[in-house]
Amino acid sequence: MESLAEIVHWTGTVIEMMAVLVIAYASVEAFIFVVHAAITRVPIEQKRVIWLRFLRLLVVGLTFQLAADLVHIAIARGWEQLARVAVIAVLRTFLSLFLDRDMRDASKEA
Numbered sequence: 001m002e003s004l005a006e007i008v009h010w011t012g013t014v015i016e017m018m019a020v021l022v023i024a025y026a027s028v029e030a031f032i033f034v035v036h037a038a039i040t041r042v043p044i045e046q047k048r049v050i051w052l053r054f055l056r057l058l059v060v061g062l063t064f065q066l067a068a069d070l071v072h073i074a075i076a077r078g079w080e081q082l083a084r085v086a087v088i089a090v091l092r093t094f095l096s097l098f099l100d101r102d103m104r105d106a107s108k109e110a
């Protein structure tokens with residue numbers, strides 16, 4: 001049983017690392033574009049496209065983090081740990097919903 005808990009823990013950790021990689025990539029890409037936009041004249045439409053891409057990648061990263069939270073819930077040993085993971089999952093879900101709403105609003109403006 002202990003080895004199963006260890007496998008589940010490492011699975012959750014790998015999924016969390018995937019989320020970090022997606023969010024880091026999105027952040028670096030957006031930062032490079034912001035620096036480029038500050039130096040040159042970039043049309044507003046292109047700025048929206050980059051902003052929407054950044055939001056989409058953030059939602060993907062948050063979805064990976066939520067998946068990792070769900071995996072970690074499977075091996076939660078006590079109510080306190082379960083409650084902590086559940087609260088984090090709820091916060092990430094709400095953040096993801098707000099980002100999704102912002103993406104839809106920005107898409108309508110484009």
